[in-house]
Amino acid sequence: MSNIGLTTPKVKERSKVLGELFVTFLGIGAFTLGGGFAMIPLIEKELVDKKHWISEEDFLDEIAVAQSVPGAIAVNTAAITGHKVAGWAGSLMSTLGVMIPSISIILIIALFLTNFASLEVAQSIFRAIRPVVVALIAYSAYKCWNNLSNSKFNTIIEILALLSLVIFNVQPIYVIMVAICFGIMRKVKFNGVNW
């Protein structure tokens, strides 16, 4: 993994990047319905495809970290992406950006629209967006899979992980913990040989 950080010494350039991070994640936060996974295509479009701030492979590693740490996946993904692009300040700007739309919307609803959840128009919009959210997540899975090499190693792990999640109902965090242990163990040498 490479961390480019922000190598440019120009202060103006840096504040421009921080501003862009904030605005980008403000937009992402306003449209992240259905949890953090649905935001993956949004972040990818903005930061990988458009701005080229992070590479496709680093992006997958970031999602891995965001998943392994407690807390909302959307917030974690914003924080780590911001950190990668511009350190702690970048992390703060993208986290604030991704949270401000939801905080404002919730406060507006709590103040003026206490019957929001029973509004017919809100229910209609929500009902149509739910299958779109499923499509966004399925599309993320497809794109990430497409970007990762189809080695035997990857395929076997994908199948094992999916089986334990779907068939054996293993909690995602345990799957991640096993993966981390396995990642370390396979590099540990016993009597001078890899096992």
Next chain:
Amino acid sequence: MELIGSLFLTFLKIGAFAFGGGFAAIPLIQSDVVASHAWITGSEFADIMAVASMTPGPIAVNSATYVGYKISGIPGGIIATFGVVLISFVTIGIIAQVMSKFSDNKYVTSVFEVLRPVIIALIAFAAISTGKSAFVDYREIIIFASAMLILLKTKTHPIAVITGFGILGAIIY
């Protein structure tokens, strides 16, 4: 003031133990906010969850803001939200720094080699589990299939796809 402090600590704890995102936070919020502190009732909690899942943003953040507001107004909403994200924000920052320092370490490299395919399985699993509750009748299947086709075959921005189908929903349902 004591209430605000207790609100902050409660949500700090919820944020620290919500492994696997917002849906893992729901039972934690319920046991702390409804059962042990009795700050809100069970039916208020159900309403909050409905609103939190129907509005943009992480469900953990949305519910923290809403619960905090219910308990002590706008400052409460902001304090609870701050509490729920603080631990993950700090942890993420530290991990990001460690990662950049040890990016060539063979253990770190190996862990990510294993994690990458695991994350793909996790995303696929998330699609399956959200799919289970999203399909009511044939209309949802049509929406899902057309959204999928648009995303795969065109360069349409995901935000445009969400907005478009949202408007469609207001018309057809």
